[in-house]
Amino acid sequence: MPSTAAGAAVRPGGRRLIDWQDVAVKIALPVSAMLLALLIGAVLLLLLKVNPLEAYAAMVRGVFGSTFGFTQSLVKATPLLLVGLGICIAFRARVINIGGEGQIIAGALMTTWFTLQFRDWPGWLLTPVTLLLGFLAGAFWGFIPGVLKARLQVNEILSTVMMNAIALQFMNFLLRGPLMDPEGVRLGTYLPQSEQLPQQVWLGRLVPQTLLHTGLILAVVLAVAVYIFLWRTTIGYRIRAVGYNPDAARYAGINVPFYQAMSLTLAGGFAGLAGAVEVIGVQHRLLEGITSGYGFSGIVTALFGGLHPLGTIPASWLFGSLLVGADMMQRAVQVPSALVDTLLGLIVLFVVSTNMLSRRWSRWRAARRVQSKSAEAPALAPALSASSTQEVN
């Protein structure tokens, strides 16, 4: 589905740039899936003797009821989008990156440490350098499992999960030791968090009185850049070739392990950047729970966006809104947080399941198109059975 989208956009001499029927179906599918999930959620709410309408109203109000709520959904969308972009690259190369959490931490740690070391640097220099270093630290955290996979065929799912644990414990150690806020020590609170970062490194606010920061713009620009990278450059071409068909890539002389390692490294970089942005854009310090699970929900976001960088933009806003709305619902109607998590899980499950329907739709359309254009009946049956065994993820 992403490739057809790319094809449509790339076709200047074609008949239609945008296939509206196609777009309509692809929007209608996830939306109806979401409604279905909300319906099941309503049953759960009723069991808790909560009026579902009231609860959902609170959810909507949470996002659209105030400027703060709305901007907050974008604040949460930013790291989701950044992590999701990396996931797009990795999954396109058929490399499964579960290490987003660890990579976020790596980026956040590096940013915090560097900023505190060089706190006298001016903001115009410190901010970009620290973002870049955050990217590099995350990239390094992705590079290790990447190389292990390329050189020793270590399963990247396993190694990235392990890298998560290492990063998490390392951060916990630092926050309770060398990086702990001297203020906390002085006051005796001993909170596991770092000192606040100097103000000149903070990302600018887009809307006053909110937390919305310029990181959002960075993320959207990068989404376009990743799209161009994947579909318009030779490296992106190879990454996609490796992901779709490693045998053919090898035949074409493409170094398959190299590009797998590279895509895992890039994925780590984007997650690291998300960590850096979270630190200097929102929290202004490093603290426990800095990842907020973005390393995992970023995977869902990217899948929901069809593993397409541009599709991941609206997907990340949707998930950001869900997080904010659920938060509001919990406070407004006093439901346990477990229920909110359940609801989010349901939505994710339903929406991601529609991916399959959407794929089927694309395939059906493609088959129809070929039938109407060439005189030959397409070999549908073999194509179906052959492709089902080799679907990416």
Next chain:
Amino acid sequence: MAIPKPRNNSGADATAQRRIQRIEMCDIVKRFPGVLANDRVCFDVKAGEVHALLGENGAGKSTLMRQLFGLYKPDEGEILIDGQRVEFNSPADAIRAGIGMIHQHFMLVPTLTVTQNVALGLKSSREPLTDLDVVAKRVRQLSEEYGLKVDPDAYIWQLSVGEQQRVEILKALYRNASMIILDEPTAVLTPQEVKDLFATLRRMVQEGHGLVFISHKLYEVLAISDRVTVLRDGRVIGTRETKDVTRDELARMMVGREVKRLRAQPQQAGEPLLQIRALRAMGDRGTEALRGIDLEVRSGEIVGIAGVSGNGQRELAECLGGLRKATAGTILVAGKDLTHASVQQRLQAGLAYIPEERMRDGAIKEFSVLENMFLLDHASPKYTHGIFLDFRRMREHAAALVKEYTVKTPSLETPIKNLSGGNIQKTIMARELSREPRVLVAAQPSRGIDIGATEYIHQRLLEQRASGQAILLISEDLDEVQALSDRIAVMYEGRIVGIVGRGQATAEQLGLMMAGVPMEEAMGAAPTAPTAEQPIEVSSVV
């Protein structure tokens, strides 16, 4: 002649259904948007006969049979089984009714064993446990009964194409199919395998099976069928008793005009461009697949490799293409040692390789035609600005190639998996030949491809030869090898057992060598009567 045998219960569907005596398809109409694929087609097949369905690609043979197998639904017309009207909504319905289909592209899971593939999708007699031992026993029994030699415990990926086809037939037999449709079954087989297949088919007919044999190869149709129906442009041109028709008549019916045969004219070969010396390599099964290959291909020469599949041809091609490591020996291209070179170095040295598995190695099926055209050259400075692809120039080049190689595709952006096999192969040929290689390795270039595309591909190969390329043609289609090659090297068990010049050996003699008979002995064997006029036909239509 067909006495329904009591069915064995250990089989798939223990509901031992009645043997089908006759299937009729009446006035079948199938439309695809813009195409009338079947136009009031009538077709019938009886138990105990082979009914051949002959026609060019696009004539509607496969479409017709896919409707019988429940893959498509007819727009008009009806299907009768023993006089009863039936409607199939899926292949499962057709299978339940006793119809089997052997597709051109096999539907097997490579990482499972033969037995597991046969059992796949069937209910075990010991749910929830598997009953693979029972299945294996029955598979063994069936393979003995029908002469389908295959090891039930072997993994599919270890098997040759011919063996995989046997597994498909076993699958159908195991499911108690009494009518079996074979879609171009010989397209992938060696002469020996064809012979074995025909023996199996005859045994199946004796057992009371009815067979539909889809083909475009005339002499095979003449050799195996009892009746033949010719389709052209979706219509039935006629149905004949095979014993009453001649080859020329069928050819005329099939293409609607007179038919000419094509073969390579003798040509002076130049300096050696591809030299292989004492080449050794391991196979997938961990045994040595190449045991010292010595071969030379000169400029302006086509050397054909003949052999029964699984005798090292695939490994040889992969060694040359850089996909398999040589354990000993050397490969020289235009004097340059490429034995351990990377694929990139091979490409730069002027080696082109058309892989046997075109959908696995040769193309990325999710990629568009355009993207597939640039699988090798996407980084060439001609089509890039730095790391950015220059789509305008890529598109120009690809459009020119699509036109030159008459690739039928709705657009350059169409995913290549939506094209027919012939058009995919043309795309691969276009990509490889447009690089103007000095040495071309073509593995099974026409396997499973229709007459028109095959003819085109053969013409192209001859043109490349005329322009001074050295071509190594690896094919399990002996006719193809004989028609195109200046010299034929026969491979057996990882060695070249003999090299003969054009026309020096008959198909029979080559067949003996392919079976492992030493060259001197094989060439000494008196050619049996009709082989001198073995139909050497590459592609027939002009």
